[in-house]
Amino acid sequence: MDDVHRLEIPTPFDVGRVNCYVFTGDGLTLLDPGPATGAAYDELTAGLDGLGFDVADVDRVLVTHPHMDHFGLANRVVEASGARAVAHRDATRALADPSGHFADEQVFFRPFLRAMGVPERVGETAVTLPEAYTDYQEPLAVDRELADGDTVDVGVDLTAVHTPGHAPGSVCFVAASEPVAFTGDHVLEHISPNPLLTLVPGTDDERTRSLPLYVDSLERLREVDATVGHSGHGDPVDDLEDRIGEILAHHHDRKDDIAAMIDERGSATAYDLMQEMFPDLPATEVFPGMSEIIGHLDLLEDEGRVDITETDGVRRYSLR
Ligand SMILES: [Zn+2]
Ligand SMILES: [Zn+2]
Incomplete structure (x- = not known):
């Protein structure tokens, strides 16, 4: 993909840097801008500058899941640019409040x-x-709530595949033009994502059954037409199907x-x-x-x- 660039944004967390993807094919789109720190903002703006853009140019901010290392900075980008924030509808409450x-x-x-x-x-x-850790995130009002199967045009059409498990409202964005998926923390090359327990979206008295959900979501992603995963941390997953198989085997064992x-x-x-x-x-x-x-x-x-x-x-x- 020619019109997509990866910026590795620093985080204060053990996981290390987070990947922010920049799409330049139709206006300017950021996928997961990073946490709300001065260092993250500085590296994001420097990275955009290197691509010939200013933060004020951003048209859309896509969020893969409501974890602060990925979305914390989104509100600051929206305030600087008037960009539209896009996320799955099950993530909107955690993002907004x-x-x-x-x-x-x-x-x-x-x-x-x-x-x-x-x-x-x-x-x-x-x-x-x-x-x-609450300082590393700012509330984000979502302008466009996605459902499974919805498409976002960022120069290429990205289809949202709902993949709950690691987080509620987790989505992978699958490109229409090439067999590529942007997987957030759902599939990572060197880390087996934690199936964190949380409240079922829209309730305050029921927990998610996060690992069974996660396993189902892995099976779902295995069915889409993508061989390469551009993940939220680290290098791309070169063989998505193989990596999904490894993670499933790990949980089985x-x-x-x-x-x-x-x-x-x-x-x-x-x-x-x-x-x-x-x-x-x-x-x-x-x-x-x-x-x-x-x-x-x-x-x-x-x-x-x-x-x-x-x-x-x-x-x-x-x-x-
Ligand atoms: Zn996460
Ligand atoms: Zn993460």
Whole structure:
């Protein structure tokens, strides 16, 4: 693709740089501008300058999913340019009111983590920690809400494929002209994306079954006509189908590892299993770690392989 460029924008997160894609075929379009930091803004404007553009020239900002390393800076770009913001409709609440969304999640996940066996203090730290990161995002009002299958013309037609799992409202943008997909964090070359638990969009009392959703979304992307994935972090995925197969195999193996751990223990809480699988996890990783374990327990539950019992408000899993 001639009219697309990749800018690697710095983030303050462990994941490192985030890829911002710049489309110049029909006006100027940014896909995932980066987090709301001065360093990110400086590198974005310098990168646009290198392509012969100014931030004021931006016509559209596309967002693959409502995580701050990808969308945090979008509002600043919109304010500087009058660009239209485009994202999946399941992402609009988290984008428009990230603090309110986060507060709703805290209310839900505090008791939820306790029910999953997490000690109260550990759970409190896990749900409170993200408050430290709120400076890296600005609320973003979405001008165009996408549904699965909608097309955005950025010089090439990009079709939105809804791929929830890593985040609600995650979309991959599949190009019409070439077998290329812009995959956000749904498929990455060197990282197996975390199936983070979150609230089901539009509710405040129901969590997503993120890993089963993620696995289904991988199967969906495997069916589209794209061989190369331009992902949200790192280099392109050269063989998308192959990489999707690897990620599916990884989850399949891990699910069986977790079933074997339950078998050995007789019964276990999700927290017991997380401690066994990821010993000495830092507090910052407890929520992602629990999301991963619970995701695999959800898969086992969907396959009818586990029984769940509840004693004193704490859920235990045993093999059927
Ligand atoms: Zn993400
Ligand atoms: Zn990311």
